[in-house]
Amino acid sequence: MTFDYEKYIRPGKLPHIWCPGCGHGIVMKGLIRAIDKCGLQKNRTAIVSGIGCASRLPGYVDFNTVHTAHGRAAAFATGMKMADPDMTVICTGGDGDGVAIGGNHFIHACRRNIDLTYVIMNNHIYGMTGGQFSPCTPTDAFASTTPYGNPDPIFDISKLAIGAGATFVARTTAYHATQIDKLITEGIKHKGMAVIEVLDCCPTSYGRRNKFRSVVEMMKQHKDIAVPVTAAAKMSEEQLAGKILTGVLHKENKPEYCEQYAKLINKVQNPTSK
Amino acid sequence: MANEDVKVGRQAEEDKGALGDSRPGTIKFLTGLGAAAHALRMADIDVASSYPIRPYTGVMMMLSMMAARGELDLEFVHGEGEHGQLGIAHGASSAGARAMTGSSGVGVVYAMEVYSPISGGRCPVQMVIADRTLDPPGDFGSEHTDALSTRDQGWMLGWAHTPQEVFDNTLMYYRIGEDPRVYLPQMNCQDGYFISHIPQRVVVPTQEEVNSFLPPLEFPDALDPLNPLGHGPQIFPGQGHVLEATRVNAMMGTFPVIDEVVNDFNKRFGTSYDPFVEQYKCSDAEYVIFISGGHAFTGKFAVDHMREKGMKIGLVRTRWVRPWPTDYLADILSKFKAIGVVETNNSFGAARQCGILTLEVATTLYQCDNKPVLTAFMAGLGGEVIRLDEFYYMGDVLKDAAAKGSTERTAYWIGFHNV
Ligand SMILES: Cc1ncc(C[n+]2csc(CCOP(=O)(O)OP(=O)(O)O)c2C)c(N)n1
Ligand code: SF4
Numbered sequence: 001m002t003f004d005y006e007k008y009i010r011p012g013k014l015p016h017i018w019c020p021g022c023g024h025g026i027v028m029k030g031l032i033r034a035i036d037k038c039g040l041q042k043n044r045t046a047i048v049s050g051i052g053c054a055s056r057l058p059g060y061v062d063f064n065t066v067h068t069a070h071g072r073a074a075a076f077a078t079g080m081k082m083a084d085p086d087m088t089v090i091c092t093g094g095d096g097d098g099v100a101i102g103g104n105h106f107i108h109a110c111r112r113n114i115d116l117t118y119v120i121m122n123n124h125i126y127g128m129t130g131g132q133f134s135p136c137t138p139t140d141a142f143a144s145t146t147p148y149g150n151p152d153p154i155f156d157i158s159k160l161a162i163g164a165g166a167t168f169v170a171r172t173t174a175y176h177a178t179q180i181d182k183l184i185t186e187g188i189k190h191k192g193m194a195v196i197e198v199l200d201c202c203p204t205s206y207g208r209r210n211k212f213r214s215v216v217e218m219m220k221q222h223k224d225i226a227v228p229v230t231a232a233a234k235m236s237e238e239q240l241a242g243k244i245l246t247g248v249l250h251k252e253n254k255p256e257y258c259e260q261y262a263k264l265i266n267k268v269q270n271p272t273s274k
Numbered sequence: 275m276a277n278e279d280v281k282v283g284r285q286a287e288e289d290k291g292a293l294g295d296s297r298p299g300t301i302k303f304l305t306g307l308g309a310a311a312h313a314l315r316m317a318d319i320d321v322a323s324s325y326p327i328r329p330y331t332g333v334m335m336m337l338s339m340m341a342a343r344g345e346l347d348l349e350f351v352h353g354e355g356e357h358g359q360l361g362i363a364h365g366a367s368s369a370g371a372r373a374m375t376g377s378s379g380v381g382v383v384y385a386m387e388v389y390s391p392i393s394g395g396r397c398p399v400q401m402v403i404a405d406r407t408l409d410p411p412g413d414f415g416s417e418h419t420d421a422l423s424t425r426d427q428g429w430m431l432g433w434a435h436t437p438q439e440v441f442d443n444t445l446m447y448y449r450i451g452e453d454p455r456v457y458l459p460q461m462n463c464q465d466g467y468f469i470s471h472i473p474q475r476v477v478v479p480t481q482e483e484v485n486s487f488l489p490p491l492e493f494p495d496a497l498d499p500l501n502p503l504g505h506g507p508q509i510f511p512g513q514g515h516v517l518e519a520t521r522v523n524a525m526m527g528t529f530p531v532i533d534e535v536v537n538d539f540n541k542r543f544g545t546s547y548d549p550f551v552e553q554y555k556c557s558d559a560e561y562v563i564f565i566s567g568g569h570a571f572t573g574k575f576a577v578d579h580m581r582e583k584g585m586k587i588g589l590v591r592t593r594w595v596r597p598w599p600t601d602y603l604a605d606i607l608s609k610f611k612a613i614g615v616v617e618t619n620n621s622f623g624a625a626r627q628c629g630i631l632t633l634e635v636a637t638t639l640y641q642c643d644n645k646p647v648l649t650a651f652m653a654g655l656g657g658e659v660i661r662l663d664e665f666y667y668m669g670d671v672l673k674d675a676a677a678k679g680s681t682e683r684t685a686y687w688i689g690f691h692n693v
Contacts, residue, residue, distance in 0.1 A: 051412065069380060069409060070327075071355060101325070101355030101384075129326035130335065133352060144335045145324060145352060147342035152352075 008032045008042075010062045017056060021207075021215030023174030023200035027121050028057050030180030030198075031092065035063075037185045038088075045088045048077045050102055053128045054094035054121040054200070071102025074109040077116050085115070085258040088188060095122040095136040099155050103135070110164035110193050114257040117187040117194045122157055123202035131205030142209040161195040162250045168194035169250040173222035174201055176246065186248065192256045199226075199244070298544065299477040306469035309437040309476050310376075310402045310462065311336035313444035315346045316484040320371035323362035325353045327381040328414055329466040330404035334376065356381045360388035367397035367459075368505055370496030372448065375399060378466060379406030382420040386427075392459050393428030394521060395505055396495065398451035400444070401429075403463040404470035405567075405618075407657050415657010416466035418567060419619040422595065422630045428521050430460040430528065431596035433567035437474045440464050442547070445488055446539055452491050453531045458524055465568035465618075466657065479543055487542055525597050532594070550599040551606060552591040555581060559588030561612035561646075561672035564635060566592050569616060569653070569660045576665030586676075587669050595631070600638050607635065608642035611676035614668050617685075618654040626650070626684035647675040653688035660688065667692040 009032075018024050035045065045063045049055035051070035058065035064087075068076040073091040081089045091098075098106050098120045109116060125143060126132045133143035133150050136157065140149040161169045168190040170183040180198060187194030201207060201218040212218045229247040232240060266273070304312065311333050314322075322341075324334035334350075341348040349366070353359030356377050363375040377385065382403060392399055407417040418433070425431055430451060434440040440462070447460040464470055497505065509517070536549035554574050556562060565573055570591040580587045590606060590613075592599065607613055617629025624633060628650035639645050651668050654660045667688070675681045683691065 067412070070384075103354060126326050129328060129331055132324070132326040132331070132334070135354060145326075145338045145350070147339055 003033060003036070005029060005032055008035065008062055009060055013060045016060055018053060019204045021201065021203040022053065022127075023123065023198070023202070024054050024057065024121055026174045026177050027054075027092075027119065027180060027198050027200065028060065030177060031057070031090070031119060031184055032061065033181035034184035034188060037181065038188045040088050040188070044086070045090070046077075046080055047090045047092060048073045048080065049091065050093045050097035051128070052094040052097045052126070053202070054092060054123070055097055057092045071097055071100070072105065073097065074102060074105035074116070074118065078105075078109055078112070078114055081114055081116060081258060082261070085262070089116050090188070091116055091118040093120060094127065095120065095124065095157065096126040096134040099157055099160065100135050103155075107160065107164040110161050110166035110195065112257040113165055113167050113192045113254050115191055115193070117184065117190075117196070119184060119187075119196045119198065120157055121198050121200040123200040123206060125202050125206040127202040127205045131202075131209060141206075144205070144209070157197045158195065158249050161193075161197075165193070166195045166250070167192035167252050167254050168248070169197075170195070170248045171197045171199070171244065172246050173199040173226055175219040175222040176226065179246070183248070190251070192254060299479040302476050302478050303473045304437050304441070304476040305332070305471050305473045306434070306437045306440045306464040307332040307402075307404065307471070308336065308473070309441035310444055310464070311340065312476075312478055313441045314374055314402075315340050316478075316481060317372065317445060317448050317488055318346070318490075319348060319374045321349045321351065321363070321366035321373045323351045323353055323359045323366065323373070323375045325356050325359040325377065325381065327356075327378050327406070329406060329416075329470045330376045330378040330381075330402060332470070333402050333404075356385040357388060360385040360392065363399045363401075364388060364392045364395065364397060367392070367399045367493075368395060368497050370491070370493045370498075372452075372491045373397075373399045374402065376402035376404075378404050379420045380409050383408065383423055386424065389424050389427035389429055389459075391506060394517070396457035396521075396524065397459060398448070398457055398491070398493070399459040400447055400451065401459065401461050402444075403461050404466040405463060406466045407655075413656055414466070416468055416568070417618055417620070417655060417657055418463070418465075419621075419630075421461055421463045422619050424461065425596050425630070428458065428525065429596060430458055430525070430594070431463065432461070432594040433463045433465075434469065435568050435570040435591065437469060437472075438476045439547075440469065441476050441478070442539065442543070442545065445484060446535055449488050450528060450531050450535050452493075453535070454492070454494075456524055456528050456531050457493070458528065463567070468568040468571075468659075483542065487539065528597050529599070548593070550592070550594055550602045552593065553606060554589040554591065556588035556590060556606070558586060560586040560610060561614070561676040562588045562590050562607075562610050563616060563665070563668060563672070564590045564592070564607070564613050564631070565616040566595060566631060567618060569618060572660060572662065573616070573665055576662050576669065579662070580666065580669045585669055585673055587672065595634070598634050598638070603635070603638045604642050607639060607646065608644045610646045611679075612647040612649075612672045612681075614672045614675075615648070615650045616654075616660070616668070617650050617652050620652070620655060628652075628685045632685070647679060647681055649675065649681040649683065650685040651688055652685055655689075658689070664688050664692060
């Protein structure tokens with residue numbers, strides 16, 4: 001039986017604004033399948049984004065959705081989750097939104113290990129504003145503001161999340177469509193900050209400038225460089241050069257922020273109880 | 275309607291003999307952003323700090339291309355958000371560079387914290403603003419509330435109404451802001467889309483002419499490893515008022531400098547800018563539209579049309595919001611019977627339910643013996659075009675106000691009250 005996406009799409013909201021070949025739609029479908037698998041209630045689920053092409057996602061899906069300010073998704077979601085800890089809160093957005101202008105909120109959400117699921121669509125560029133370089137634009141790559149190639153080193157989003165304290169970190173690509181929903185499902189079920197980085201393609205603002213002749217070529221590159229973490233364990237350093245690891249990169253159990261906060265309140269209000 | 279407006283715009287320019295019609299130079303067809311980029315190139319800026327946001331962002335794309343093609347020796351730095359972007363510009367300027375930055379809408383206000391330290395440090399950074407409506411919701415249209423929100427931060431602040439004026443202001447603002455009697459940062463504003471994205475004829479002078487008008491920046495307080503000094507110290511409250519008074523004095527001291535620089539510009543480049551306030555068909559006017567920015571273009575055409583019908587209407591366009599040219603405006607405005615301020619901005623809950631400019635105009639008139647009837651026209655909000663028929667409506671309200679000595683409302687919402 002084919003999956004009924006329309007059940008989760010806001011009536012009248014399609015067609016979407018994304019360009020033909022943009023990977024954001026693949027991620028949206030993955031997210032919908034994951035939500036379906038987890039059996040989440042529409043009115044008990046919130047999807048929060050910042051601003052950008054990726055951040056348009058919440059507008060299309062039929063949950064409690066908020067399109068906040070550029071970079072503010074994690075901060076907004078933190079407030080929401082603290083006010084209603086039983087709500088499932090999911091953040092979606094781009095690399096520019098999440099780790100450039102919103103980088104500070106992102107790392108602090110990771111540090112607190114608050115129970116959010118953050119799906120970050122890393123297309124290596126500020127897509128919406130016309131292809132300026134972001135902190136995830138590879139060194140030497142071309143952007144509208146790096147006509148001679150990008151001199152900056154990049155942020156590795158997954159490593160950043162692990163380093164900052166997120167307790168579930170996974171990575172996949174828009175090519176690996178079926179893995180997207182598996183990883184998001186695991187992230188939603190995980191208690192604590194879950195970051196799912198999806199390497200995504202922006203043919204309009206990134207592909208065009210970087211000599212990808214088609215989206216298929218961009219996807220193929222993702223396919224070629226992706227190595228599952230399990231397989232990587234058996235590979236040499238040379239074999240891994242230029243590759244990226246996919247799958248669950250990090251998972252640990254640590255106290256979750258809302259629970260710790262509730263415990264503190266309980267302790268202060270009931271000093272004698274244990 | 276859109277097509278008609280374009281035609282109207284060019285027509286209006288020709289009627290007036292266009293700013294600088296007779297001036298020598300190369301003629302280019304440039305948008306407001308293109309005009310800013312070319313002027314910045316000719317101003318030989320040293321550092322540009324960027325963060326993308328529509329509609330201003332094109333200026334950064336053009337500058338990065340100019341730098342890549344070797345047309346401009348520029349350090350191009352990308353912030354990780356506007357807050358960092360302004361920090362970069364501040365640092366560059368403190369180190370003695372001619373620095374520029376820019377933004378639009380929410381980007382302008384996201385950097386709010388950094389404006390006062392820049393003006394307090396007396397760093398003559400220039401910021402190109404292409405106005406955009408603030409959130410929520412996401413709206414790309416032009417509204418001036420973004421830049422007007424920074425009016426209390428010690429920056430010079432003014433609007434151009436054509437790409438030519440953007441070009442010219444860029445050069446004039448640097449020279450004013452970098453004058454040793456001033457040392458203040460400047461916001462060089464243009465309406466998003468209406469000016470930033472619509473190409474018009476721009477006369478571009480030669481590099482030699484620009485060089486002789488705008489000498490290289492000399493900033494005696496620049497950080498220098500051989501002569502170390504500290505910027506941004508912590509002070510005691512008792513020292514605060516002295517520093518603030520110094521900054522106020524610097525701002526008030528811009529008046530003679532603006533006058534001098536604009537007149538020098540006119541002399542060199544054959545232009546006819548009024549240093550502070552443009553008066554259009556005002557000599558025998560009984561009532562006027564007061565305006566700032568790009569909609570003045572349509573406004574002038576509307577005034578022509580209303581004049582043909584025998585109405586004694588004019589248009590007053592301020593070229594500055596900071597410093598606010600109080601005395602000039604008091605002289606000009608107190609002559610009229612009625613004034614309608616076009617507010618392409620909003621200040622929710624302000625006195626008389628008007629916008630930001632009316633507050634300033636009302637304060638200006640308070641010192642005058644003759645107090646014209648004053649009302650606000652909240653128009654172009656959300657970036658909507660202000661149509662000719664809407665200007666005609668304003669004209670009718672003002673004519674009536676001049677005859678009766680009063681208006682029905684302190685603020686008319688165009689799009690509601692005129693329908
Ligand atoms: C404070 C602020 N600055 C700048 C912008 C302009 N802006 C809108 S989307 C965007 C970048 C989006 O890039 P990314 O998050 O990587 O998502 P993509 O569009 O590539 O999916 C920017 C800079 C804004 N909306 N708010
Ligand atoms: S510009 Fe890029 S990120 Fe935005 S919709 Fe188009 S392809 Fe997608």
